[in-house]
Amino acid sequence: MSPAEATTLLVDHGRQVEAELETLLAGLDRPEAMPAERRLVAAMRHAVLGGGKRLRPFLVRAAAALGPAEPAAVLRVGAAIELLHGYSLVHDDLPAMDDADTRRGRPSCHLAFDEATAILAGDALQALAFEVLARPDWPASAELRAELVAGLARAAGATGMCGGQALDLAAEGASLDEAAITRLQALKTGALIAFACEAGARLAGLDPERRDLVSTFARALGLAFQIKDDLLDATGSAEELGKPAGADAAQGKATFVRLLGEAGARARLEAVRAEASRALDKLGPAALLLRATLDLVVERRH
Amino acid sequence: MSPAEATTLLVDHGRQVEAELETLLAGLDRPEAMPAERRLVAAMRHAVLGGGKRLRPFLVRAAAALGPAEPAAVLRVGAAIELLHGYSLVHDDLPAMDDADTRRGRPSCHLAFDEATAILAGDALQALAFEVLARPDWPASAELRAELVAGLARAAGATGMCGGQALDLAAEGASLDEAAITRLQALKTGALIAFACEAGARLAGLDPERRDLVSTFARALGLAFQIKDDLLDATGSAEELGKPAGADAAQGKATFVRLLGEAGARARLEAVRAEASRALDKLGPAALLLRATLDLVVERRH
Numbered sequence: 001m002s003p004a005e006a007t008t009l010l011v012d013h014g015r016q017v018e019a020e021l022e023t024l025l026a027g028l029d030r031p032e033a034m035p036a037e038r039r040l041v042a043a044m045r046h047a048v049l050g051g052g053k054r055l056r057p058f059l060v061r062a063a064a065a066l067g068p069a070e071p072a073a074v075l076r077v078g079a080a081i082e083l084l085h086g087y088s089l090v091h092d093d094l095p096a097m098d099d100a101d102t103r104r105g106r107p108s109c110h111l112a113f114d115e116a117t118a119i120l121a122g123d124a125l126q127a128l129a130f131e132v133l134a135r136p137d138w139p140a141s142a143e144l145r146a147e148l149v150a151g152l153a154r155a156a157g158a159t160g161m162c163g164g165q166a167l168d169l170a171a172e173g174a175s176l177d178e179a180a181i182t183r184l185q186a187l188k189t190g191a192l193i194a195f196a197c198e199a200g201a202r203l204a205g206l207d208p209e210r211r212d213l214v215s216t217f218a219r220a221l222g223l224a225f226q227i228k229d230d231l232l233d234a235t236g237s238a239e240e241l242g243k244p245a246g247a248d249a250a251q252g253k254a255t256f257v258r259l260l261g262e263a264g265a266r267a268r269l270e271a272v273r274a275e276a277s278r279a280l281d282k283l284g285p286a287a288l289l290l291r292a293t294l295d296l297v298v299e300r301r302h
Numbered sequence: 303m304s305p306a307e308a309t310t311l312l313v314d315h316g317r318q319v320e321a322e323l324e325t326l327l328a329g330l331d332r333p334e335a336m337p338a339e340r341r342l343v344a345a346m347r348h349a350v351l352g353g354g355k356r357l358r359p360f361l362v363r364a365a366a367a368l369g370p371a372e373p374a375a376v377l378r379v380g381a382a383i384e385l386l387h388g389y390s391l392v393h394d395d396l397p398a399m400d401d402a403d404t405r406r407g408r409p410s411c412h413l414a415f416d417e418a419t420a421i422l423a424g425d426a427l428q429a430l431a432f433e434v435l436a437r438p439d440w441p442a443s444a445e446l447r448a449e450l451v452a453g454l455a456r457a458a459g460a461t462g463m464c465g466g467q468a469l470d471l472a473a474e475g476a477s478l479d480e481a482a483i484t485r486l487q488a489l490k491t492g493a494l495i496a497f498a499c500e501a502g503a504r505l506a507g508l509d510p511e512r513r514d515l516v517s518t519f520a521r522a523l524g525l526a527f528q529i530k531d532d533l534l535d536a537t538g539s540a541e542e543l544g545k546p547a548g549a550d551a552a553q554g555k556a557t558f559v560r561l562l563g564e565a566g567a568r569a570r571l572e573a574v575r576a577e578a579s580r581a582l583d584k585l586g587p588a589a590l591l592l593r594a595t596l597d598l599v600v601e602r603r604h
Contacts, residue, residue, distance in 0.1 A: 157429030
């Protein structure tokens with residue numbers, strides 16, 4: 001599959017995810033709601049609609065393509081992951097955290113609204129992510145819904161994203177070795193990327209051996225994603241990124257570029273890409289979409 | 303049941319909930335965890351262990367006593383609710399929200415740790431609440447686990463606690479009428495209290511008609527709880543409350559005492575108590591524990 005074809009699929013799937021998110025967020029509208037409630041929902045919409053590549057939902061779809069899966073289920077799981085991801089960006093941007101003014105080329109949530117509303121919008125998005133997975137209005141058994149909630153919660157919590165963000169904040173100004181920075185990444189961004197792939201494999205009904213291969217791929221993909229992110233932050237422009245470039249270095253953040261240098265980070269990226277590719281070789285031709293996604297992640301310019 | 307007997311049961315059940323919370327939080331310990339991860343878990347422990355009346359878990363138990371229910375399931379649901387409640391207190395106390403220095407007689411989480419850690423600890427506690435409900439290591443069918451996750455998420459999110467906190471922040475300095483303040487309370491504290499009662503009724507296997515009676519009771523109980531809270535804040539001492547007294551008035555918070563005056567609030571509390579009591583009359587003698595809890599809520603001194 002050519003990069004252009006893969007991009008077209010990504011963009012098209014992103015539109016479907018956007019529509020699913022619109023529907024799920026519209027479910028929060030209440031005729032009796034007071035202005036402050038409407039404002040909270042507006043902040044939630046600001047945080048998750050109208051931006052983002054929707055890479056994680058596409059990973060659900062790409063992994064689900066390894067077997068038969070309900071398109072509606074693929075969309076619901078992808079949307080839940082985006083709700084969770086959107087909440088994490090809102091909280092990461094807060095003044096007490098990374099203190100970021102822009103996100104996806106727009107004011108971050110606490111500037112577009114206010115800090116208290118941003119905290120609450122993030123909190124409510126997290127709750128909504130679990131609600132839309134748990135409730136029975138989409139094609140999934142109760143067993144599957146409970147399993148996905150537990151998996152998403154593990155990826156989100158202290159042994160996942162929250163733990164990773166705690167490591168990231170503690171690493172400012174500190175010098176981490178490669179093992180430490182890899183652990184930081186595995187928790188902060190890797191856990192949710194891995195969940196997206198593993199949830200797709202679950203929807204596709206893969207056997208345990210093939211699900212393990214998807215997990216191996218996902219761990220390598222997540223690492224590749226972060227190394228690429230660090231390279232883009234170090235070498236990209238704000239216009240391309242939709243957020244300030246060089247922000248990581250300015251904050252003394254632990255990044256692969258800071259640790260390995262630009263050339264070293266590029267070499268590491270290629271090694272990790274090869275590792276991901278080997279797992280896909282074993283999954284065979286049905287891994288077409290996962291391979292295209294790997295290429296997109298490694299070759300993206302923003 | 304005498305108030306002394308009910309208090310003994312509440313304290314004893316609180317100890318069991320504490321032990322369940324200890325076990326659930328211990329599940330986050332990882333031998334490979336780095337100091338910042340351990341600090342995050344320490345902040346989560348600070349937020350939920352060693353304090354609190356554990357009223358919501360007791361409501362699960364009191365409602366579960368209306369029918370046959372697994373004690374282990376009653377404890378798990380109660381602990382999940384406490385994790386969710388604990389997260390909400392940590393975020394409510396943040397400088398951008400209510401800016402509270404103490405909680406349960408101890409420094410609030412952002413003072414005992416720092417603001418970023420408090421935000422993350424709250425986030426991770428919310429994720430853990432859903433994880434411990436969703437995973438299959440306690441006596442509940444997948445159907446029940448998914449249903450409880452969806453119910454807790456609704457109570458927590460934009461149409462529940464988060465929406466209520468948004469109303470509360472917007473109400474500072476504003477003059478609300480009784481309908482508005484009642485809606486604020488129903489979302490901010492009522493939704494989780496109602497979920498606790500309704501989850502207990504679900505564990506007890508009640509029929510829809512009796513579950514509706516429990517819901518009616520729960521809505522009235524939640525309102526009684528808030529009116530009592532407002533009366534205690536207006537008339538109690540910091541020593542009794544474990545937090546500064548008069549804080550609501552100082553912040554210009556919308557309270558029932560501010561709206562109705564102290565005597566008016568007391569009269570309203572008695573009317574709501576009578577409404578809750580009528581629902582219990584219809585539930586019959588098995589509602590013994592719910593009645594004792596209602597008495598405790600209305601007559602508590604902190």
